[in-house]
Amino acid sequence: MRAPMLTTTAPSSSPRMRPTFWLRQAPRITMLLFLVPIVAGLAGTVLPAFGWLPALGGRELTFAPWLRLAEEPGVRWAIGLTLATGWTATIISVLLVLGLCARWHGRKPGRIGRAVFAPILAAPHAAMAIGVGFLIAPSGWLVRWVSPWLTGWHQPPDLATVQDPYGLALTLGLLVKEVPYLLLMTLTALGQLPVARQLEAAAALGYGRTAAWLKIILPQLYPQIRLPIYAVLAYALSVVDMALILGPSNPPTLSVLALRWFTAPDVRMYFPAAAAALLQLVIVLGSIAVWRTAEKIIARLGRRWIARGRRRSRLEPLAGLAAVLVSGLGLLGAGSLLVLAVWSFTARWRFPHILPSHWSAFAWREQVGTILWPLKTTLGVAVAASALAVVLVLGCLEYEQQRGPAPKSRSLWLLYVPLLVPQIAFLFGVQVLLTVSHLDGSLLAVVWSHLLFVLPYVFLSLADPWRSLDSRYARTALCLGASPGRVFLRIKLPLLLRSVLVAAAVGLAVSIDQYLPTLFAGAGRVVTLTTEAVTLASGGGRRVTGIFALLQALVPLIAYGSALGVSGRAGRRRVLAGVSA
Amino acid sequence: MSRPWLLALGALVLALGLLVPVRARAEPWQQVLRQARGQTVYFDAWAGDQRVNTFIAWVARQVAACCDVTLRQVPLEDTSAAVTQVIAEKAAGDDSDGTVDLIWINGPNFYALKRRGLLYGPFAGQLPNAALLDARDRSNRFDFTVPVDGYESPWRKAQLVFVYDSAYVKHVPHGIRGFPAWARRHPGRFTFPQVQNFLGVAFLEQALYALTPDPSVLQHPVSQALFAQVTAPLWKWFDQLRPYLWRGGREFPVSGPAERQLLEDGEIDLMPSFSPTEAAADVAAGRLPRTVRSYVLRRGTIGNTSFVAIPYNSPHKAGAMVVANFLLSPAAQARAGNIRYLGGPTVLDLKRLSAAERAHFAALPHSPWMPSDPALRRVLPEPHPWWASRLAAAWERRYTP
Amino acid sequence: MSEPLQLDQVSISLPARLLIPALSVRVMPGEVLTLMGPSGSGKSTLLSFLGGTLPGGFRAAGRVWIGRREVSALPAERRQIGILFQDDLLFPHLTVGENLAFGLSTAVRGRAARAARISAALEEAGLAGLAPRDPATLSGGQRSRVALLRLLLAEPRVLLLDEPFNKLDAALREDFRRFVFAHAAAAGVPVLMVTHDVADAAAARGRVLTLGQSADGSARIETADGGLCDAHRTEESPGRVDAVVVVDRRQ
Incomplete structure (x- = not known):
């Protein structure tokens, strides 16, 4: 595993030229938009964690918040719970996705799976959590299917299948959401590798598919999905909305505990809350460091394993199992969305009925009037944030290509900071910054805060296709006398239209999913589908939640659909070209 | 962010922290109405109950029509978010252009803001409709024992009730001491929200009322020693109850609505609620069967009043006052008292209304699924907010x- | 104990076009059979079929034997048919030595023994000391040699060469050709080579089959000396070659 950390595909050696003024500014503007809120945000968390927050009377630096944190009941359990759920969910997600790809990548069922996972990917975490919660609850859909004829249960059993003290339900919920995400990232990365040719070469040497995949494809793939994996790890360790719905509450995970104290009526709890947020940051960064170390050890052992030359892999049946489990997760996710749809038309649905006994469109009628405003806001913010992100990312990538292969730039790591740093650790500071600049509660602030999370994903999905575009196209055009700007507009952009549109759709979906950033930057005033859904979800109403969750899932889905549709013809042509090559 | 910048921010925060919030001057109501015209009032209100949201949307239409005030509900998951917001603005020195104009508030959240001088007022006395308030009702003047002093204006009343489905259970406990025995007979069929939630802690306070010999200690903070002494019977009682709670008392629903969902799913048979009308409304909407009942404990239950307050830095104080005043109008109160929309007792003194207005209240539909009116008069005052956080x-x- | 490669009525077609008519041919151990034809004539596709990695969209029929073992029903990795592609396809994440170790048969056990075998192979090929190197640092000629070594270390029972000299410049090409044929002869396995370069065919010094199209557009196969082809014409479509049986002169 020798590939550099970030430059997943080596930048193609484009002809060097002096980028124009605006292009030169692209990386700078991007960095500025990032650095200011993150640094201010972290400062706004680190200082109170050590007792400094004059507005609340904290005027000296002390360790008191940490002592208070240590004294709070359940903190140790909460930390253990956080680590257990985060790590378990990440390890299982990675294993499942790799196992599935080893077995099915490039084959027909794999392509079908991709279509099934799209809506799950688009559905927001909170909505998915509510749906999964209803499926697996003791009074949930799964139990209802077999009750009372099989189980004999006329009343739901008192079993902790959701909000269990060990966070198993939370882990499951995370798997339902993170596996499709990781799968998409992995498939995208696989698209950049000559998988078929190399597997053929390995088969000619007598290697079975799974063995060849693990020994040949995985080591080349891994560096490309390393960051998405870290993002999953960071997310799973610091998730708030899913943990509120599926996780235990006594005590909850550390991030929920921190949020609980941040918003406690007793504002002195703000200090231990900041300490907890900082601890959350330490846990995430520490976990990533541990993961990185484990990677190195596994890579070293892996080389020996490869050199031993065994043709068959004992992991073959396990890869098959992964396919079964991922299908199970897919069904669970699809079932969750379906059951939410059913709930939105439910009047009464008591245990153990498999379907509602009374139906009603009341919830929809009630929402028609109130849904328009959040819907408009959601779309406006999402379109603005993802358009801005696409423009900035294209600017950065084009700058990188025109300037020529850059010395490996560590600063690009910054792009991933918002994905790796727990939101809770810097959003309050961001709120203070926005308040000082009188931007809080404005749409601009919300767009900006979304940009922090949208941009990395847009970058992730656009960088590889852009960098791996055959540089000869551009060179040929330049030889024909086209200016770099013209080459960009007339050659690169049309060639990569599909990638650009998909990246924009990814950005749209990410923006729609944002809960805490909208809440903090919007000062609660900017109401989106997600803030409504989470607020209503906290109210437990599955009917209205169902409506919002469906809309939330639908909007990004339409975006994906139209992205693929618009670029459909170009895309099909390329696929065919790939087959006959 | 550079260091000098940070220092400047710190200094700014410090300097503004020393300023005393401006006290409201008495202004003639006409002038308030004039100022309010065209203002947009951001109303931070807990949004967990869809019927309340719908009611607020109705209020928004009314104030837009009568007074040219645009009312926008800022849906909150927890009212404390608004408190944090105001404190954050204070921290940032945003003393005149805050984002919150009106908060649905009471108890600990009111106490937190009032104690820090982060509320505008006294304003409640200036509202014309304040004259209609029930002056004998102590909970209109003391919010969890904290004097209101005109810093918030009442609009709704709430009381702890218990809800069950008579199709599944025939006998329910009518006193706190009866709960452990009931739970032993119905293991796993009763629970209450986690104590971080106002309803969860209210259930504990209710128990404390019944179990402590002298409930008057609950009206003020007490010493550590006295607290231990007063709460000892509570823990003894709870230790008897806990093993028979839903999930063995190891896990609790996060909020009232989450607990209500458990009742709807049939996971529990009995639950506390802070809305005497919630179950009745659900029955009326067909969400719960007609066998559902709600009742008040024999010796009464804790009740309180919901208020609206205006943060010190709201840029739309006049508009906010107009809304607060409208909430007290007989029209709004009659609508809020109607079980079809919200339901529940009014904060007004019906004797102070005109005969026509009184007729509106008399004509309100009665729901058999609500506790009886005499039961709803057995109200115990909320303990001091200190008790909620300490408990x-x-x-x-x-x-x- | 090498055994011949036998193709029995192998035909490959696209939905709209017949690429290979029913081809029956036997390749003896140590023999190099050259298959020629213009691009698009389906010769590389035939190798994919033999190797067990025929892409979707093609239809194939017929059976393939190595000695008495039918391999056409086996998955690619169990056929023991090695293919040398025109790209070296050295795995970029492994060193030269690890690439060879990946190919080296597991019959050679133990880290020391395997390492010794690999360095011996490298030395014999004039590549001594390259084991720890990154494949990307090797010259084109070196990479091609390593690719062949890797293939031979897997001890295949049949060797397929898919235009292996195509991407090399003239000087290297000559050199590598000798290298390949020498090693193939040493391995003593049947070799089937696909090329469109006459010089390659000449260097192979074996029989040559040419894939092409008849004037009527149907597929056609000729042998170099023209006399060994026994073409059966179907009744329904006279003029169309239905089957080609290549008769081995040595039989």
């Missing part, structure tokens, strides 16, 4: 693994 903390310390 929750003590509970966490004892029962968190």
Whole structure:
């Protein structure tokens, strides 16, 4: 595993030229938009964690918040719970996705799976959590299917299948959401590798598919999905909305505990809350460091394993199992969305009925009037944030290509900071910054805060296709006398239209999913589908939640659909070209 | 962010922290109405109950029509978010252009803001409709024992009730001491929200009322020693109850609505609620069967009043006052008292209304699924907010693994 | 104990076009059979079929034997048919030595023994000391040699060469050709080579089959000396070659 950390595909050696003024500014503007809120945000968390927050009377630096944190009941359990759920969910997600790809990548069922996972990917975490919660609850859909004829249960059993003290339900919920995400990232990365040719070469040497995949494809793939994996790890360790719905509450995970104290009526709890947020940051960064170390050890052992030359892999049946489990997760996710749809038309649905006994469109009628405003806001913010992100990312990538292969730039790591740093650790500071600049509660602030999370994903999905575009196209055009700007507009952009549109759709979906950033930057005033859904979800109403969750899932889905549709013809042509090559 | 910049921010925050919030001057109501015209009022209100949201949307239409005030509900998951917001603005020195104009508030959240001088007022006395308030009702003047002093204006009343489905259970406990025995007979069929939630802690306070010999200690903060002494019977009682709670008392629903969902799913048979009308409304909407009942404990239950308050830095104070005044109008109160929309007792003194207005209230539909009116008069005052936070903390310390 | 490669009525077609008519041919151990034809004539596709990695969209029929073992029903990795592609396809994440170790048969056990075998192979090929190198640092000629070594270390029972000299410049090409044929002869396995370069065919010094199209557009196969082809014409479509049986002169 020798590939550099970030430059997943080596930048193609484009002809060097002096980028124009605006292009030169692209990386700078991007960095500025990032650095200011993150640094201010972290400062706004680190200082109170050590007792400094004059507005609340904290005027000296002390360790008191940490002592208070240590004294709070359940903190140790909460930390253990956080680590257990985060790590378990990440390890299982990675294993499942790799196992599935080893077995099915490039084959027909794999392509079908991709279509099934799209809506799950688009559905927001909170909505998915509510749906999964209803499926697996003791009074949930799964139990209802077999009750009372099989189980004999006329009343739901008192079993902790959701909000269990060990966070198993939370882990499951995370798997339902993170596996499709990781799968998409992995498939995208696989698209950049000559998988078929190399597997053929390995088969000619007598290697079975799974063995060849693990020994040949995985080591080349891994560096490309390393960051998405870290993002999953960071997310799973610091998730708030899913943990509120599926996780235990006594005590909850550390991030929920921190949020609980941040918003406690007793504002002195703000200090231990900041300490907890900082601890959350330490846990995430520490976990990533541990993961990185484990990677190195596994890579070293892996080389020996490869050199031993065994043709068959004992992991073959396990890869098959992964396919079964991922299908199970897919069904669970699809079932969750379906059951939410059913709930939105439910009047009464008591245990153990498999379907509602009374139906009603009341919830929809009630929402028609109130849904328009959040819907408009959601779309406006999402379109603005993802358009801005696409423009900035294209600017950065084009700058990188025109300037020529850059010395490996560590600063690009910054792009991933918002994905790796727990939101809770810097959003309050961001709120203070926005308040000082009188931007809080404005749409601009919300767009900006979304940009922090949208941009990395847009970058992730656009960088590889852009960098791996055959540089000869551009060179040929330049030889024909086209200016770099013209080459960009007339050659690169049309060639990569599909990638650009998909990246924009990814950005749209990410923006729609944002809960805490909208809440903090919007000062609660900017109401989106997600803030409504989470607020209503906290109210437990599955009917209205169902409506919002469906809309939330639908909007990004339409975006994906139209992205693929618009670029459909170009895309099909390329696929065919790939087959006959 | 550079260091000088940070220092400047710190200095700014410090300087503004020293300023005393401006006190409201008495202004003639006409002038308030004039100022309010065209203002947009951001109303931070807990949004967990869809019917309340719908009611607020109705209020928004009314104030837009009568007074040219645009009312926008800022849906909150927890009212404390608004408190944090105001404090954050204070921290940032945003003393005149805050984002919150009106908060649905009471109890600990009111106490937190009032104590820090982060509320505008006194304004409640200036509202014309304040003259209609029930002056005998102590909970209109003391919010969890904290004097209101005109810093918030009442609009709704709430009372702890218990809800069950008579199709599944025939006998329910009518006193706190009866709960452990009932739960032993119905293991896993009763629970209440986690203590960080106002309803969860209210259930503990209700129990404390019944179990402590002298409930008057609950009206003010007490010493550590006295707290231990007063709460000792509570923990003894809870230790008897806990093993028979839903999930063995190790896990609790996060909020009232989450608990209500458990009742709807049939996971529990009995639950506390802070809305005497919630179950009735659900029955009326067909969400719950007609066998559902709600009742008040024999010796009464804790009740309180919901208020609206205006943060010190709201840029739309006049508009906010107009809304607060409208909430007190007989029209709004009659609508809020109607079980079809919200339901529940009014904060007004019906004797102070005109005969026509009184007729509106008399004509309100009555729901058989609500507790009886005499029962709803058995109201115990809320303890001082100190007790809620102390009880929750003590509970966490004892029962968190 | 090498055994011949036998193709029995192998035909490959696209939905709209017949690429290979029913081809029956036997390749003896140590023999190099050259298959020629213009691009698009389906010769590389035939190798994919033999190797067990025929892409979707093609239809194939017929059976393939190595000695008495039918391999056409086996998955690619169990056929023991090695293919040398025109790209070296050295795995970029492994060193030269690890690439060879990946190919080296597991019959050679133990880290020391395997390492010794690999360095011996490298030395014999004039590549001594390259084991720890990154494949990307090797010259084109070196990479091609390593690719062949890797293939031979897997001890295949049949060797397929898919235009292996195509991407090399003239000087290297000559050199590598000798290298390949020498090693193939040493391995003593049947070799089937696909090329469109006459010089390659000449260097192979074996029989040559040419894939092409008849004037009527149907597929056609000729042998170099023209006399060994026994073409059966179907009744329904006279003029169309239905089957080609290549008769081995040595039989």
